[in-house]
Amino acid sequence: MEPLVGSKPMVTQVAGGTIPPMPSQDEPYLVCDLLLFIATSSEKMALKEAARQLELPLEGKHVEGVGSFRTMRSIGPNRVNVFETDMGPFGYRGSAATAMRAMSVTSATGIIQLGMAFGAYPTLQNIGDVLVSSSIVTYDFRTMREVPGGNPPYEADYADPKNPTPRFEARESLLNLFANAADDPGGDFRVHVGTFLSGGARIQSASYRNHLLRSVPSGDRPFVGGEMEGVGLPPANVDPAWILVKGISDFADGADPGTFPERRATACNNSVGFVLRTLTKLTEKLQ
């Protein structure tokens, strides 16, 4: 056998016939490189529309023991499948359990969680702007302390040195991809890259949002917004596999509920369109 280690080049020939044939796959569209996660019917509709506009396939599949998913076959160099989750990280169909199952059955190396988020700064961001996570901070992980005579008589400590609120970094390759696409997002919206607050709470209180923004350490980039599913993704793999790309549907203040359906649609359309457009343009970058 040719030496593996030593002064001779280990391998240089990879052309045509020297490559062993690829093993057959029982489920040819199950194995993929990237997973798109969606959690709501608005995200599903946005995905269908963006796929139609970009002329990308979106085929429903059902595999015994795995369940239902959709395949977009190959978008540029990435084989892409879509899995639906429940909102939030909890439960069998929540983002945490789905991430572990989907990564193990598809061999995917990356997860892109699409959808909606709240923006952190109503004066600096607009509805429909797209947020890309450089990291997430799981704000539920905190120490609650008694404050005698306080109002309320307790407080949250996010920087307890024995039990600090964790921050998880997103996948570098995906962050690099979407951050580099931010200057040309393909629509009338801006892209903000930074840290997300992530937790199981549906926040409809500007006071609580501001409390989190003031109290939770954001790391080396400022918070750009918050959401509910990202907190479930870090456990899926020791090496970070995930990124969040989400449109701003609100500012976590519960304001103006009558216009929420329209804002939600804008947020989903922009985030999904941005992701699919960026993936389709990847081939142009590969010379």
Next chain:
Amino acid sequence: MQPDVSDVRCEVLRPPDVLGYKPAKLYVHFYAQDAKELLCDEVDWDDELNAGLVALKVKAIDENNEAQRFSLGLRAALRPAERMYGDGFFNAVLVEWVRASPFAQTVPVQELLPHVHANQPYRGNGNSYENCRDLVQTAIRARALELTENLHYLREKAEGILSAALAQYLDERFSVSVGRALGWK
């Protein structure tokens, strides 16, 4: 190094989790001439610290542990290519390279390859394919040189360690053991 320290070894500990592993810890053991352990430092795994220990010619406690350590070293070394070219293209180039390499004939990698699937890489008209392949090859060859030049393993031992390390890297990257544990593969 303290004057009475005659040998330094490192040890990677990766406790199994429900699926996969918990984050790795790195232990650095300092031994006296009579092989008595004088000191043991524990730190979270750090790619740069590991690279520094390799440069200082610090071996792992045994070859199995060296393979675990080098699987993490490979992960760090291959990350720039992954970051530059993205998951799908990098996966395709990496898997093609491994299939065509002598590693594909070694037992640990051979057993894994039927469970690893990737597209044929897009070759285009420019240099992306060659550049990505060179980054992959350079990262792996540099680990081979570390084993033979820095850590002074004989070629046969180095081949075994690197082959096991590559298999473990591929296993984790493509969730092979995790999928098997769940009954998928």
